[in-house]
Each structure stands twice: as structure tokens, then as C-alpha cells.
Amino acid sequence: MEPESKIRVLIAKPGLDGHERGAHVVAYGLRDAGFEVIYTGLRQTPRQIVNTAIQEDVDVVGLSILCGAHLSLTQMVINGLKEGGAEDILVLVGGIVPEEDIPRLKEMGVGEVFTAGTPVSAVSNFIRAAVSAS
Amino acid sequence: MTENFFLRFMDIHIKKTKTADHSWESLVAGVQARNIRAMARLITRVENREPGWKEAMKAVYPLTGSARIFGITGSPGAGKSSLTCEIAEELVKRGHQVGIIAVDPSSPFSGGALLGDRLRMKKIFTMKEIFIRSMATRGMLGGLSQAARDVARIMDAFGKDIILIETVGVGQDEIEVVKTADRVMMVCIPGQGDGIQALKAGVMEIADIYIINKADLPGADEVMADICAMLNLSSQNGQALPPVLKTSALKNQGISELADSLLSHPAGSSKDTLRREIQAREEILSLMENDVFRAIRSRWEQSGALTAEVRKMVEENKDPYSIVSELLQQIDGKADLFSS
Amino acid sequence: MPENKKETDKIEQAEKQWQQQVIEKRVARFNLSKSPTRFYSPTSIKNFDFLEKVGFPGLYPYTAGSNPFDFWRAYAGDAAKTGYRPDWGGAGGVGKYGGFGTAEDYRDYLIRMHAMGRTGGPNMAFDLVTQCGYDSDSPYAEGEVGRVGVAIDSFRDFAVIYEPYTGNLEIDKVPSNFTINAPAAVIIAMYATLAEKRGIPLDKLRGTPQNDILKEFIARGTYIYPPGPSLRLFRDTCVFCTRYMPKFNINSMGGYHIREAGATRVQDLAFSMANAAAYIRAGISGGLAVDGFAPMLTFNAFGGSMEIYQEIAFQRAARRIYARMVKEKFGAQNPRSMMIRQPITAHIGCSSTTLQRPLNNLTRAVVGGIAAGMSGGIPGAFPPYDEPLGLGHSQEAVQLQLDATRILIYEAKVADVNDPWAGSYFMESLTDEIESEALAEMEKIENMGGAVAAIENGYMQKAISKSAYERQKQIERQEDFVVGVNAFTGSNEISVNVNRVVEATYDPQLLKTAEKRQLRKLEQLKQERNGRAVSAALSDLKKHAKDESVNLMSDICECVRNDATLQEICDVLREVFGEFQQTKL
Known part of the structure; x- marks a missing residue:
């Protein structure tokens, strides 16, 4: 079999929030969509997420946040990526995000926000389109 | 039902991603x-x-040649990732620059992979002396070990002087990967008898250090005795037995001794020279095999010869042995090169 | 009652005929492979023994209910006339579940609540920093201090919350709830220390800590130590509460979080029962008699789905399994040991609510309320319809939720009959089915070595992640339907305006400055306290932590008394116990 290029995605849970269901489901779903998914578990600091994203050379960082701290945590990750010269990595956010915060996240540079009820196939299609468009 | 979701998400302006x-x-x-x-x-x-x-x-x-490569293998659940993390931390304390390659299997169905070894390595994510790379097996025919070799070389060129390759010791591909290392650690745990199982599966010959991890659990001494007995049985006269060490990654016990053992190994012993020769031979052959195979395959595919022969086999009941020798003859013209 | 063989045969015969002459014809007429509905008859529950399987409400095996009626039902009539407004999660005399900012912020909030007549005891939510055993100055705390609950760094913070609780609201008069798990021992020690400083006998204290650490590994993620040492801490709190605080519940376990994390019904039941068994064993290993402490174990809730019949059967099966387990396996004799004490029975679970067309969630909640009323609980229409829209509920959503519950109680009268499904061929058969599947799963866990082993080897965590993923795939493939999500969607969608005026309970300005104020207090504490006494208390704790047989509660109390911080206490234990490492997916 010929080796081929794979889309690599980091699914990360920043902060102390321990609700992992969404992250797990998305990780499984993206694996089954043919992506290489790096899952780092709970309690990741923004610094850890940024370092992992750069070392693993991922195309996408997916942040799963359900504790209401999405604005500050996402900002820290995006700043860190910028500092590490990795601002081209696509950042996506999933979890409990009130509608009014979505434009603010996008202003920060988040590619898309996926809230409850989003099919995983929508996430994988979005990623595939975004990554191949580059 | 998903259409409306796609519509919602697809028409947005897509940000630039990784640029080549x-x-x-x-x-x-x-x-x-x-x-x-x-x-x-x-x-x-x-x-x-x-x-x-x-x-x-x-x-x-x-740019390479200064790094030492250590392989870590063992059954699932043996605590390899935690142990890798502890060893890396210990080696950094001793002034080393460490690269880690963590291998996980790709899904044979989707080609995707869930790479989770980092879960157990969180505390070293932000150490600047350590670089971790997760690798999926990607179902490459014998290609995994070559890819791992390449990754290790890039880390070596960067200046990592120790490279740890961690992989599950099941499946031929994974075993081939650790064979590319200078020294191989085999991780066993008390209780399950898995360690011994793995030994039987053929990792025995390649391991240089045996580790009983989670040694604080009951049954550690039994596993130790089992391993020693096996090593004694298979050892040749006068040959030094590989060390068998106890560790607990969770409690950070035995890690320093393990690092001592890893580092104390004198470079350039006759055994090492032999190993390097075997590795070099394998690498040359595998690269060549890969190139030859790819060249032949793409020619057959492009010319339509493969499709034609497949049809003959299915419809006319032609035997595959003749198909291959005929096709090879066409390429080379000399039947004796490919006949065996 | 012996079955009448002749009668049974007759029914069986009739059923077979019906199957052939009616069902099969109908199935063929609509070109189906099988019937989309089912019917249950006496053949579904052959040899049904009423007393053995169901019994009477308030009697073993409690299938028909732990109590014939609860406190709220007794006074439901009076409550209707007075306009009584129950607070969600505020059962048993505690106020609304909440907490935010610093201890001072939360104290001031409680004072405002008291002025409004809501005088229940504090029902505390802690911020994630506290829940994970860190102080506000930990690098992990950045951005999280006081966010999802109140920040507690030391006994001083804890005591501030209780400033308004004096006189009629003294802690020997009102109970307290603490939704805390990994550092539960520290919070219980704080509560005991508070009583000690106020000169109140510990045996007068009432309240409930969540103290259900095992489900944190499986579902909620706020663990600290590995499962073994965590259970040892549970043992120590269990023994301490039993000896000194006999009116204080030991824990509040449940499968609610496990289900929300993706478990199937059977996994939910089996895992929470396996956890309960582990807690009971821990108490016994601490030298207690089962009847000495089991009556003080409580459950918060388990279950949670839209499948109303299954959820009712689930509650019945849970009561029976627990009663039999505690009696037969652990030899309890006190009936109170055997009953599931929980404020909520069946419900839909927050994960059944949808972001899409959120008003539908009110309909969903009402279905859950009916199931609750039919399974022995308050028919609570839970949660408010705007649950999935973000953290916090609007006044309108809360009002609709409360009224829905009232309509179910007073107009529909769902709570006037105990276990209305008792004896139903269908419900009894379904209860048996869920019970036997859960028992089989429990046995599997037992063979692994119990809940702790099944967590250590990652079995439970992996099992529920897989179930969550399976459920997701089912929805995406449209094998199961969720209205407005994967079914009945399209261009004809009408947008319904949703009121999102969230009750301004927490001042957002305060939240912004909470971290800074908390840090200042922490710094001050470290300057003012007796450093030598702190070190001495911590080093005693460390020494004793190494000896598994020692109960650590008195050492922890000593640390608390001397103003050691929550993280300092947890760090000492981290050093001895290690930290839990997640298993791979």
C-alpha cells in the first residue's frame, strides 16, 4: 500500500473541566474519517496544547471546552500558536458556547465553533475542505 | 439530515491552513x-x-550519527508510555536532549488513527529538551520501520542525542521498528503473564534489557523469576545475560537505575558491530525492495498488464505463478534473475 | 401463588394464534420484516412472584418505592396555597445549588437569598480549581478561579461562607451540601472544624458531601489520586462521619454523570452499583458494621433518557438490585441500609435536551417529569428548556419548569399513586430484563476485581466512550431520531424567539476580579499563619498517609485548623499516593 499524506488533528481539553464525552466522540469520529487524531486527555494548559500542536505538526487543533472559560482559554492557545510561528494551524472550538460568544471567538481567529448536536461528519467535512483548500 | 449542517458550515470563509x-x-x-x-x-x-x-x-x-536510539516495547497496558516519560525526564536531568517517537496502530478500516501515547507524558510536554512525535503505523508494508528510522535521523540531525521509540510489541511491523534501535527494552508487568507471552512471540532475541514495570504490584518477583529462568535456558555459554530491572513509573522507582543501565552500555562492542551490520543490511534491502516493488507495480498498473492478468486468472483460471514469472520476464528479459 | 398451569397454557395458545393470525398478517400487509410494536401478556412474566419481585412501597425489595410518600408529597397541599417555590437541587432543607467567586462573593449572595426568604443551608458548588485540589495561585487555576463555583483555598474561606449562618440558621439547625469529590475529606474536615470553633457538637451536624470519587474517574474527571488511595480517603471519611457526625450523610453517589458521559442504561446501572459496592466494602474494611453506616449512604440520581418506559423500569430495577445486594452480599439487616435514598428518580438527563429548537426541551422535560412521578419521585420537569444554550437559565425557563412540575403534581395528579406500573406484564418484564443485564455486567466487573480494578484498567471509561460514540453514529445514520436535530428539519423551519434574560444572581464584575482578590487573601494567609505549625501538621499527615491502615481525618483536621491550604494538603497526599493517569482510549 502506498503511504499517503494524512490530515493530523489534535483534540485537546484545556483547563480543568473534565467532561470528555464530546472530545472522545469527535476523536473516534475523526479517526473513522481517516484522520490521525492525537488525543492528550484532560487538564491541558494552553502551553502544553501549543507545544503538542507544533511538535506533532497538526493541521488542526480542536479545543473542547464546557466550563464557560472558552474565551480566555482559546485566546491563550491562539496567542501561543502565534508566538510559536504556527498561526497557520486551524483552530476549532467545540462544547458549550453561547451564541453571542461565537463571533468573538471567530474574531480571535477560530475557524469554526461546533456546539451540541453537530454531527461528527460535519466536523470532518469541514476539516477536509479547510485543509485541502490551503 | 446532515445536509443542512454542512450548508451551515461549508459556506463560511475558510481560513488558510498549513502552507507548503x-x-x-x-x-x-x-x-x-x-x-x-x-x-x-x-x-x-x-x-x-x-x-x-x-x-x-x-x-x-x-548531520546524523551522534544519537543513541533506544526501543521500548511490551504488551498493551504494560505502562510503556509512562515509563518512556519517566526515562525521558531522567535523561534530561542528566543533560541529554531527548526525542520520543510514539507509535500507535492505524485503523485498518479507515486508515485513520487515534494516537494516545501522549496521555501519559503530560508532564514533559513543555520541557524544551524533549520533542515528542506520535506516529501511526499507516499499514505501510515494511515501511513503518523505515519511516521511524527517518524520523529518528531527523531528530538526530536536530541535535537530540537520545531517541526513544515506543511501540506495542504485537505485530511484526512493530517488532521491526524496535529492531532499528541500538538497544531494546522489553517491558513486562506482574500478574498478567503477558510479558512472558511476548517473549514467546519472538521479541526475546532482540531485547537487551528486561523491565518489570509496576513492580510495586504483587507478583513482580514471580515475573522476574520467570524471565530469568527463560534467559538462562536460552543463553549460550559464557554469554552475559541481559539485565532484568524492576521499575514503577507511577512512583518513579527504579528509573535512575534503568537510565544507568541504558547509558552504561559501552558503544562499539562486537555485538554492537554485528547488530549495526544487520540493521544496515536490512535498511538497504528494505529501501531497495520498496523501490523495486513500486517501480514494477506502477509499470504494471499503468500498462494495464496487471488488470489483464487478473482477468485471466479469474476468468480463464490461469495460475498466478505463471503470471508473475511471465510478467517479470517481460521486464527483465532474463528469466534467471527472478526465478528461484 | 402457584400458577394455574392450565390457564397459562391457554393464554400461550391464544398468543400463538394471535401472532399468526393477526400480527403476521398485519406485518405482511405493510410489507414489514417485523412488527414495529410489542404487546405483553402473562406469558411475559411467567412465575411472577409479587412479594419477591415488587412488594409494597417502603418495604423490601423496594421495587415499588423507597417510601410510600416523601416529605414533599406530605405537604404538597399546603405548599400550593403558600406559593412555595422549591429550589432545584435543594432537597432536604438546603438552598439552591450554587456558588461563585470568592467566599465573600458567595456569602453576600447567600445573604441576599436569605433576605428573599430562601433560607436553606448552603448547597455549595466549588470551582474546578478547588475540585481538583489546587489553590487559586496554582498555574492550573488561571482563568478558572470562582468560575463554576466558589473558590476555597483554606479554612478561612470556608468560615466566611458561614458568617450569615448563625441564630436560627446555625449549623446545628440547617444542613449543608458540598458537591465535592476528590478533596471531600478536606471539606468535611473544614465543616467539622467550623463546628468545633463554634462549640457545636459534631453529632448535631447535618448535610451531604458528594464524596463519590469513583464516578469522577469514569465520567466527570475531577480526580486527583489513583482509585485505590482515593477509596482509602473515602473509607476515612466514612469512618469519621459514622463515629462523629452520625446525622451527616456520607456521600451522594449516582450514575447520572455516568449516563451523561455516554453510558448505556445497563452500564449506568451496573457501574453505579459496582461503585456502591466498593464504597460499602471500604466502610467495612474501616472496621464498621454495614448497618452502622449504610443508612447514611445516599444517591443523587441515576438514569436519564427520553425513553420513559425504560427509565421507569430502570428505577425499579435499581432499587431492587441495591436492596438485594446490601442485604444478601453485605449482610445488612437494617431496612434503611437497603433502600436507595435519592431526591430525584427518573428524568431525561441534560444530554437529552437539544440546542436546536430549544422550546422542545420543555416538552421533553415534561415527559421526564411524568416518568419521575411514575417511578417514585417528585415529578420534576427537569431541566429548564434553555439548559443547552449556555451556562445559566433564564427566569422564564425556570418559571415554565416549575409550573410544569406543579401541573403534573396538582392537575395531572401523577404522584398520587405509588408505582402505578406494578404488576404490569410489560413493566415487570422490562424491569427483570434491565436487572438481569445489569447483574451480568456487575458480575463482569466483580470478576475483574471490582470497581477500582475496572477503573484502573480503563474498562469502564472505554466502555462508556464507545457507547457515546455508538449513540452518535446511530443519530448520524438516522437509526434513531431526535426531533429538530436529525429528523423533521428543513427549509420550513420557523425561528422561535427565546428569552435569554438570565437571573442576575452572580455579578459578572465580581467574577472578573475574583481571581485577583483570592490571590491577595491567599498571600495574606501565608504571611499571617504559623508556618511552623502548618509544616508540622503537614508532615504528620504525610507520615500517616504512608501507612494504609491509619485514618487520616484527624491529621487533615489538624492541617485545616492550622490554616494549611487545600492544595498543600492535597499535595502531601499527591506525593504519597501519586496522581491518577488516564488510560488510552
Whole structure:
């Protein structure tokens, strides 16, 4: 079999929030969509997420946040990526995000926000389109 | 039902993602300049076997040769990732620059993979002396060990002087990977008897250090006795037995002793020379095998010969042995080169 | 009652005929492979023994209910006339579940609540920093201090919350709830220390800590130590509460979080029962008699789905399994040991609510309320319809939720009959089915070595992640339907305006400055306290932590008394116990 290029995605849970269901489901779903998914578990600091994203050379960082701290945590990750010269990595956010915060996240540079009820196939299609468009 | 979701998400402006504007030359230069992003990017492109990868590796090769490569294998659940993390931390304390390659299997169905070894390595994510790369097996025919070798070389060129390759000791591919290491650690745990199972599965000959991890659990001494007995049985006269060590990654016990044992190994012993020769031979053969196979296959596919022969086999009941020898004859013209 | 063989045969015969002459014809007429509905008859529950399987409400095996009626039901009539407004999660005399900012912020909030007549005891939510055993100055705390609950760094913070609780609201008069798990021992020690400083006998204290650490590994993620040492801490709190605080519940376990994390019904039941068994064993290993402490174990809730019949059967099966387990396996004799004490029975679970067309969630909640009323609980229409829209509920959503519950109680009268499904061929058969599947799963866990082993080897965590993923795939493939999500969607969608005026309970300005104010207090504490006494208390704790047989509660109380911080206490234990490492997916 010929080796081929794979889309690599980091699914990360920043902060102390321990609700992992969404992250797990998305990780499984993206694996089954043919992506290489790096899952780092709970309690990741923004610094850890940024370092992992750069070392693993991922195309996408997916942040799963359900504790209401999405604005500050996402900002820290995006700043860190910028500092590490990795601002081209696509950042996506999933979890409990009130509608009014979505434009603010996008202003920060988040590619898309996926809230409850989003099919995983929508996430994988979005990623595939975004990554191949580059 | 998903259509409306797709519509919602697809019409938005898509941000630029990873740009492939880096030339091979600039990436190799970046690695030499210790640019982490360049190393990570180069690894991706070499792993993807993008056109030009071999030329890039030719440029990387002269920069390598100073790193020692240690393989870590063992059954699932033996605590390899935690142990890798502890060893890496200990080696950094001793002044080393460490690269880690953590291998996980790709899904045979989707080709995707869930790479989770980092879960157990959180505390070293932000240490600047450590670079971790997760690798999926990607179902490459014998290609995994070559890809791992390449990744290790890129890390070596960057300046990592110790490279740890962690992989599950099941499946031929994974075993081939650890065989590329200078020294191989085999991780067993008390209670399950898995360690012994793995020994039987053929990792026995390649391991240089045996580790009983989670040694604080009951049954550690029994596993130790089992392993020692096995090693004694299979040892040849006068040959020194490989060390058998107890560790607990969770409690950080035995790690320093393990690091001592790893590092104390004198380079250039006759056994090492022999191993290096075997590894070199295997690498040359595997690269060549790969190239020859790819060349022949693509020619057959493009000319339509393969399709035609498949049809003959299915519809006319032609035997596959003749098909292959005939096709090879066409390529070479000399039947004796391929006949055996 | 012996079955009448002749009668049974007759029914069986009739059923077979019906199957052939009616069902099969109908199925063929609509070109189906099988019937989309089912019917249950006496053949579904052959040899049904009423007393053995169901019994009477308030009697073993409690299938028909732990109590014939609860406190709220007794006074439901009076409550209707007075306009009584129950607070969600505020059962048993505690106020609304909440907490935010610093201890001072939360104290001031409680004072405002008291002025409004809501005088229940504090029902505390802690911020994630506290839940994970860190102080506000930990690098992990950045951005999280006081966010999802109140920040507690030391006994001083804890005592501030209780400033308004004096006189009629003294802690020997009102109970307290603490939704805390990994550092539960520290919070219980704080409560005991508070009583000690106020000169109140510990045996007068009432309240409930969540103290259900095992489900944290499986579902909620706020663990600290590995499962073994965590259970040892549970043992120590269990023994301490039993000896000194006999009116204080030991824990509040449940499968609610496990289900929300993706478990199937059977996994939910089996895992929470396996956890309960582990807690009971821990108490016994601490030298207690089962009847000495089991009556003080409580459950918060388990279950949670839209499948109303299954959820009712689930509650019945849970009561029976627990009663039999505690009696037969652990030899309890006190009936109170055997009953599931929980404020909520069946419900839909927050994960059944949808972001799409959120008003539908009110309909969903009402279905859950009916199931609750039919399974022995308050028919609570839970949660408010705007649950999935973000953290916090609007006044309108809360009002609709409360009224829905009232309509179910007073107009529909769902709570006037105990276990209305008792004896139903269908419900009894379904209860048996869920019970036997859960028992089989429990046995599997037992063979692994119990809940702790099944967590250590990652079995439970992996099992529920897989179930969550399976459920997701089912929805995406449209094998199961969720209205407005994967079914009945399209261009004809009408947008319904949703009121999102969230009750301004927490001042957002205060939240912004909470971290800074908390840090200042922490710094001050470290300057003012007796450093030598702190070190001495911590080093005693460390020494004793190494000896598994020692109960650590008195050492922890000593640390608390001397103003050691929550993280300092947890760090000492981290050093001895290690930290839990997640298993791979």
C-alpha cells in the first residue's frame, strides 16, 4: 500500500473541566474519517496544547471546552500558536458556547465553533475542505 | 439530515491552513538551526513520502550519527508510555536532549488513527529538551520501520542525542521498528503473564534489557523469576545475560537505575558491530525492495498488464505463478534473475 | 401463588394464534420484516412472584418505592396555597445549588437569598480549581478561579461562607451540601472544624458531601489520586462521619454523570452499583458494621433518557438490585441500609435536551417529569428548556419548569399513586430484563476485581466512550431520531424567539476580579499563619498517609485548623499516593 499524506488533528481539553464525552466522540469520529487524531486527555494548559500542536505538526487543533472559560482559554492557545510561528494551524472550538460568544471567538481567529448536536461528519467535512483548500 | 449542517458550515470563509511554502532545503536548514517547527514539518513531509523525500534524507544523513536510539516495547497496558516519560525526564536531568517517537496502530478500516501515547507524558510536554512525535503505523508494508528510522535521523540531525521509540510489541511491523534501535527494552508487568507471552512471540532475541514495570504490584518477583529462568535456558555459554530491572513509573522507582543501565552500555562492542551490520543490511534491502516493488507495480498498473492478468486468472483460471514469472520476464528479459 | 398451569397454557395458545393470525398478517400487509410494536401478556412474566419481585412501597425489595410518600408529597397541599417555590437541587432543607467567586462573593449572595426568604443551608458548588485540589495561585487555576463555583483555598474561606449562618440558621439547625469529590475529606474536615470553633457538637451536624470519587474517574474527571488511595480517603471519611457526625450523610453517589458521559442504561446501572459496592466494602474494611453506616449512604440520581418506559423500569430495577445486594452480599439487616435514598428518580438527563429548537426541551422535560412521578419521585420537569444554550437559565425557563412540575403534581395528579406500573406484564418484564443485564455486567466487573480494578484498567471509561460514540453514529445514520436535530428539519423551519434574560444572581464584575482578590487573601494567609505549625501538621499527615491502615481525618483536621491550604494538603497526599493517569482510549 502506498503511504499517503494524512490530515493530523489534535483534540485537546484545556483547563480543568473534565467532561470528555464530546472530545472522545469527535476523536473516534475523526479517526473513522481517516484522520490521525492525537488525543492528550484532560487538564491541558494552553502551553502544553501549543507545544503538542507544533511538535506533532497538526493541521488542526480542536479545543473542547464546557466550563464557560472558552474565551480566555482559546485566546491563550491562539496567542501561543502565534508566538510559536504556527498561526497557520486551524483552530476549532467545540462544547458549550453561547451564541453571542461565537463571533468573538471567530474574531480571535477560530475557524469554526461546533456546539451540541453537530454531527461528527460535519466536523470532518469541514476539516477536509479547510485543509485541502490551503 | 446532515445536509443542512454542512450548508451551515461549508459556506463560511475558510481560513488558510498549513502552507507548503517551505522548500526541502529550507526545512533541512531549519532543522540544523534547531527550529522546532522545521523539524516537525520535515518529519511530516518525509513520513508522507512526498516527492523529494529521499533527496532530503540524503541531506539529513550527514548531520546524523551522534544519537543513541533506544526501543521500548511490551504488551498493551504494560505502562510503556509512562515509563518512556519517566526515562525521558531522567535523561534530561542528566543533560541529554531527548526525542520520543510514539507509535500507535492505524485503523485498518479507515486508515485513520487515534494516537494516545501522549496521555501519559503530560508532564514533559513543555520541557524544551524533549520533542515528542506520535506516529501511526499507516499499514505501510515494511515501511513503518523505515519511516521511524527517518524520523529518528531527523531528530538526530536536530541535535537530540537520545531517541526513544515506543511501540506495542504485537505485530511484526512493530517488532521491526524496535529492531532499528541500538538497544531494546522489553517491558513486562506482574500478574498478567503477558510479558512472558511476548517473549514467546519472538521479541526475546532482540531485547537487551528486561523491565518489570509496576513492580510495586504483587507478583513482580514471580515475573522476574520467570524471565530469568527463560534467559538462562536460552543463553549460550559464557554469554552475559541481559539485565532484568524492576521499575514503577507511577512512583518513579527504579528509573535512575534503568537510565544507568541504558547509558552504561559501552558503544562499539562486537555485538554492537554485528547488530549495526544487520540493521544496515536490512535498511538497504528494505529501501531497495520498496523501490523495486513500486517501480514494477506502477509499470504494471499503468500498462494495464496487471488488470489483464487478473482477468485471466479469474476468468480463464490461469495460475498466478505463471503470471508473475511471465510478467517479470517481460521486464527483465532474463528469466534467471527472478526465478528461484 | 402457584400458577394455574392450565390457564397459562391457554393464554400461550391464544398468543400463538394471535401472532399468526393477526400480527403476521398485519406485518405482511405493510410489507414489514417485523412488527414495529410489542404487546405483553402473562406469558411475559411467567412465575411472577409479587412479594419477591415488587412488594409494597417502603418495604423490601423496594421495587415499588423507597417510601410510600416523601416529605414533599406530605405537604404538597399546603405548599400550593403558600406559593412555595422549591429550589432545584435543594432537597432536604438546603438552598439552591450554587456558588461563585470568592467566599465573600458567595456569602453576600447567600445573604441576599436569605433576605428573599430562601433560607436553606448552603448547597455549595466549588470551582474546578478547588475540585481538583489546587489553590487559586496554582498555574492550573488561571482563568478558572470562582468560575463554576466558589473558590476555597483554606479554612478561612470556608468560615466566611458561614458568617450569615448563625441564630436560627446555625449549623446545628440547617444542613449543608458540598458537591465535592476528590478533596471531600478536606471539606468535611473544614465543616467539622467550623463546628468545633463554634462549640457545636459534631453529632448535631447535618448535610451531604458528594464524596463519590469513583464516578469522577469514569465520567466527570475531577480526580486527583489513583482509585485505590482515593477509596482509602473515602473509607476515612466514612469512618469519621459514622463515629462523629452520625446525622451527616456520607456521600451522594449516582450514575447520572455516568449516563451523561455516554453510558448505556445497563452500564449506568451496573457501574453505579459496582461503585456502591466498593464504597460499602471500604466502610467495612474501616472496621464498621454495614448497618452502622449504610443508612447514611445516599444517591443523587441515576438514569436519564427520553425513553420513559425504560427509565421507569430502570428505577425499579435499581432499587431492587441495591436492596438485594446490601442485604444478601453485605449482610445488612437494617431496612434503611437497603433502600436507595435519592431526591430525584427518573428524568431525561441534560444530554437529552437539544440546542436546536430549544422550546422542545420543555416538552421533553415534561415527559421526564411524568416518568419521575411514575417511578417514585417528585415529578420534576427537569431541566429548564434553555439548559443547552449556555451556562445559566433564564427566569422564564425556570418559571415554565416549575409550573410544569406543579401541573403534573396538582392537575395531572401523577404522584398520587405509588408505582402505578406494578404488576404490569410489560413493566415487570422490562424491569427483570434491565436487572438481569445489569447483574451480568456487575458480575463482569466483580470478576475483574471490582470497581477500582475496572477503573484502573480503563474498562469502564472505554466502555462508556464507545457507547457515546455508538449513540452518535446511530443519530448520524438516522437509526434513531431526535426531533429538530436529525429528523423533521428543513427549509420550513420557523425561528422561535427565546428569552435569554438570565437571573442576575452572580455579578459578572465580581467574577472578573475574583481571581485577583483570592490571590491577595491567599498571600495574606501565608504571611499571617504559623508556618511552623502548618509544616508540622503537614508532615504528620504525610507520615500517616504512608501507612494504609491509619485514618487520616484527624491529621487533615489538624492541617485545616492550622490554616494549611487545600492544595498543600492535597499535595502531601499527591506525593504519597501519586496522581491518577488516564488510560488510552
